[in-house]
Amino acid sequence: MTRLALGDFALVTSLGTGGPATLAALRAGRSGLAPCTFDTLPLAAHAGEVPGLDQPLPPAFAAFDCRNNRLAAQALALEDFRATVDAAKTRYGAARIGVFVGTSTSGILQSETAYRRRGADGRLPADLDYAHTHNTYALGHFVRDMLGLRGPAFVVSTACAATSKVFASAARMIEAGICDAAIIGGADTLCATTLLGFHALGVMAEGPCRPFDTARNGISIGEAAGFVLLEKPGPQHGPDTLLLLGTGESSDAYHMSSPHPEGAGARLAMARALVDSGLAAADIGYVNLHGTATLVGDAAEDKAISSLFGTATPCSSSKGFTGHTLGASGIVSAAICALALRHDFLPGSPHTSTRDPAFTSNYLLAGQEGRIGYAMSNAFGFGGVNCSLVLGRAA
Amino acid sequence: MMRVFVEGIGLCGPGLDGWAAAAPVLRGQADYIPAPANPAPSALLPANERRRAPKMVKLALAVGAEAFAAAGRDPATTPAIFASSGGDGETIHDILATLAAPQRDLSPTKFHNSVHNAAAGYWSIATGAMAPSTSLCAYDDSFAAGLLEAVAQVVSCGEAVALIAYDVPYPEPLLLVRPIGAIFGAALVLSPVPTQASFARLEITLEPAAAAPTQTMPALEDMRRATPAARALPLLAALACGGPAQVALAYLGDMALHIAVLPGAAP
Numbered sequence: 001m002t003r004l005a006l007g008d009f010a011l012v013t014s015l016g017t018g019g020p021a022t023l024a025a026l027r028a029g030r031s032g033l034a035p036c037t038f039d040t041l042p043l044a045a046h047a048g049e050v051p052g053l054d055q056p057l058p059p060a061f062a063a064f065d066c067r068n069n070r071l072a073a074q075a076l077a078l079e080d081f082r083a084t085v086d087a088a089k090t091r092y093g094a095a096r097i098g099v100f101v102g103t104s105t106s107g108i109l110q111s112e113t114a115y116r117r118r119g120a121d122g123r124l125p126a127d128l129d130y131a132h133t134h135n136t137y138a139l140g141h142f143v144r145d146m147l148g149l150r151g152p153a154f155v156v157s158t159a160c161a162a163t164s165k166v167f168a169s170a171a172r173m174i175e176a177g178i179c180d181a182a183i184i185g186g187a188d189t190l191c192a193t194t195l196l197g198f199h200a201l202g203v204m205a206e207g208p209c210r211p212f213d214t215a216r217n218g219i220s221i222g223e224a225a226g227f228v229l230l231e232k233p234g235p236q237h238g239p240d241t242l243l244l245l246g247t248g249e250s251s252d253a254y255h256m257s258s259p260h261p262e263g264a265g266a267r268l269a270m271a272r273a274l275v276d277s278g279l280a281a282a283d284i285g286y287v288n289l290h291g292t293a294t295l296v297g298d299a300a301e302d303k304a305i306s307s308l309f310g311t312a313t314p315c316s317s318s319k320g321f322t323g324h325t326l327g328a329s330g331i332v333s334a335a336i337c338a339l340a341l342r343h344d345f346l347p348g349s350p351h352t353s354t355r356d357p358a359f360t361s362n363y364l365l366a367g368q369e370g371r372i373g374y375a376m377s378n379a380f381g382f383g384g385v386n387c388s389l390v391l392g393r394a395a
Numbered sequence: 396m397m398r399v400f401v402e403g404i405g406l407c408g409p410g411l412d413g414w415a416a417a418a419p420v421l422r423g424q425a426d427y428i429p430a431p432a433n434p435a436p437s438a439l440l441p442a443n444e445r446r447r448a449p450k451m452v453k454l455a456l457a458v459g460a461e462a463f464a465a466a467g468r469d470p471a472t473t474p475a476i477f478a479s480s481g482g483d484g485e486t487i488h489d490i491l492a493t494l495a496a497p498q499r500d501l502s503p504t505k506f507h508n509s510v511h512n513a514a515a516g517y518w519s520i521a522t523g524a525m526a527p528s529t530s531l532c533a534y535d536d537s538f539a540a541g542l543l544e545a546v547a548q549v550v551s552c553g554e555a556v557a558l559i560a561y562d563v564p565y566p567e568p569l570l571l572v573r574p575i576g577a578i579f580g581a582a583l584v585l586s587p588v589p590t591q592a593s594f595a596r597l598e599i600t601l602e603p604a605a606a607a608p609t610q611t612m613p614a615l616e617d618m619r620r621a622t623p624a625a626r627a628l629p630l631l632a633a634l635a636c637g638g639p640a641q642v643a644l645a646y647l648g649d650m651a652l653h654i655a656v657l658p659g660a661a662p
Binding site for chain 2: 095104108111112115116118122123124128130131135136137140141144150151152153154155156157158159165168169171172173175176177178192193196197198199200201202249250251252253254255256257264265268381382383384385
C-alpha cells in the first residue's frame with residue numbers, strides 16, 4: 001500500500017488519558033484492571049473501567065449522551081489531537097477528511113437501561129434516543145459533528161477487529177481519492193450485553209486476565225476510546241513521524257465465536273499485512289498480540305505467530321494492562337505499537353507469570369527497552385474476522 | 396470519478412423475489428404484486444449453523460449467493476462489504492429483554508449472533524471465504540456508505556468486490572423508536588474491468604453537497620423510504636433498464652453519491 005502518516009494517538013483506557021499516562025503505566029507494569037464495579041456479575045470478574053464517565057456531554061451534544069460517546073469525547077478532547085485535526089481541516093477542508101471509526105456495541109447500554117424502564121404498555125421511555133446512542137453509526141455521527149468534519153463517514157462494526165479494520169478502510173478511501181485524510185479509531189464501553197454475553201460463553205476470567213499464561217482462564221473486559229489522523233505524508237511530517245505501512249485482513253471461515261484452532265485466518269491476516277508493507281517477517285521487531293487470555297484464542301495465535309515469525313520475535317498482549325476493550329482493542333493495540341516505536345520500549349504482560357509451556361513464541365512477561373524499526377498489531381473478532389497492521393517510522 | 400462494472404445482482408424484498416423475477420417489475424413491464432419476503436435458509440451452511448442463523452443472516456446469504464451465481468465468481472476468494480443499519484433485530488430485542496429480566500441468562504448463541512458482522516461471519520463459514528469482509532453502518536445511509544466502501548476497494552485494490560446490503564426490522568418496542576419497514580436485501584458483484592458477466596458500468600462521484608435522492612416508481616417508493624437497504628431501489632431500477640440513467644443517493648445529510656448507470660463495456 002501507499003505509506004500513510006499517522007498523527008499522535010488520542011487514547012483513553014483504564015491506564016489513563018493520553019500517551020504519556022499510557023506509557024508510564026506500560027513502563028511500570030501497572031495494570032488498569034480492578035474488580036468490576038460496573039455491574040453485578042455472577043463471578044468475581046475484573047474490568048478495565050475508565051473513570052469520569054458519569055459526566056454528561058455538553059448541551060450542544062445532549063442527543064448523543066451515552067457512556068460510549070462520553071468516552072469518545074474524553075479522547076477527542078485531548079489538546080494535541082484537536083490541534084492536529086484543526087491543522088488538517090485548514091490543509092484539506094472539512095469535506096475532504098473522512099471519519100471511519102469502529103465500535104462493537106456503540107451505546108446499547110442506553111437501550112439496556114431503557115428496557116428496564118419500559119412502561120405498563122411495554123413502550124420504551126421517551127428519553128431513549130436510539131439513533132444518536134444505541135445505533136452502530138451513532139459513534140461516527142458524534143465524532144464527525146464534534147470535530148466539525150463534513151467528509152465521508154461510516155462505522156465499521158466487525159466485533160473485536162473493528163478499530164483495526166478502519167485503518168484498511170481509510171487507506172483505501174485515501175488511495176481512491178475519496179478523501180485526503182481520515183480520522184480513524186473508535187470506542188467501546190462496558191455494558192451488560194458484553195459482560196453477560198462473554199460470561200454466557202464461559203470465557204470470562206475470575207480475577208484479572210492472564211494472557212499466554214499456563215493458568216489463563218478467560219478474558220477481562222475493558223473500555224477504551226482512541227483516535228488518530230491518517231493522511232498522505234507531506235512537508236509537515238518529520239523523520240519522527242509514524243507511518244501505517246501495511247494492513248492485512250482475512251476471514252476464518254470456521255466458527256462464529258471460536259478461532260480456527262491452528263490460527264489459519266490470523267496467520268493469513270499477518271502474512272497479508274507483511275506483503276502489503278513490503279516487509280519480511282524478520283523486519284518486525286515487536287508484535288502486539290490480540291491475546292485475550294482464552295484457552296483456544298491464545299493457543300491459536302501462538303501457533304500463527306510461531307509459524308510465520310519463528311520463535312524469536314518479541315511479542316506480548318496488552319490485555320493484562322487494559323482488559324479486552326473489544327471493538328476498541330485494535331486502536332489500543334495500534335497506539336501501544338506507536339508508543340513502542342517512538343519510545344523504544346516493548347511492553348510486558350502484567351498478571352501473566354508463567355508462559356504456557358506448550359507455546360513457542362517469544363512472549364514478553366516484563367517490559368524491556370529496545371529500539372525497533374517496525375511493529376505489528378493484531379486484532380481478531382467474532383465472525384472469524386482478522387486484521388493485522390504494520391507500523392513504522394518515517395526514517 | 397470511480398468506475399466499476401456490475402457482474403451480478405441479488406435481490407430480496409416484499410414482492411421482489413430474486414433479480415430475474417423482479418427486473419421486469421423494476422423496468423415497469425410487469426405489475427408490482429406485494430408479497431412478504433421470505434428468504435430461504437442457505438443450503439451452503441452446515442445444518443447446525445443453518446438452524447442458529449437469524450433472519451438477517453438468511454437474507455444476506457440469499458442475496459449474496461444470488462449475485463455471485465449471476466457473476467460466476469467464487470465467493471471464497473472475493474472480498475465482501477456488508478452494509479446494514481443495525482444488527483439482527485429479533486436477536487437484539489431478545490438480549491435486551493433478557494437483560495431486563497430478573498434472571499439474566501443470556502444465550503451464548505444469541506450473543507454471538509448479535510454482533511453487527513454476524514452475516515459476514517456466517518457468509519465466510521457458508522462459502523469457505525477467507526477473503527476479507529467489512530461490515531459497516533451509516534444509519535439510514537448504510538447502503539450508500541457500503542457502496543462507497545465497495546467501490547473504493549474495487550478501485551484502490553483493482554479487484555472484484557461484493558456489496559451485500561440488508562435490513563430487518565426490530566420487534567416492538569424498539570420498532571417504535573427505530574421504525575424500519577419490511578425486510579430488504581440487495582447484493583452487487585462489482586469488477587474493476589469489463590468481464591464476460593458484466594452488463595453495466597457505474598461511474599460514481601461523491602459530492603460534498605446535499606442532493607434530493609432519486610425516487611423509485613410509485614409502487615415501490617414507500618418501500619424505499621421505509622427500509623434503509625431499500626435505498627438501493629433507484630439504482631436497481633436503473634440497472635434493470637440497462638441505463639443510461641443518473642441516480643443520486645443521499646449521504647449523511649450534507650453529501651450525496653452521484654451514480655451514472657451506463658450500458659455495457661467501457662468507452
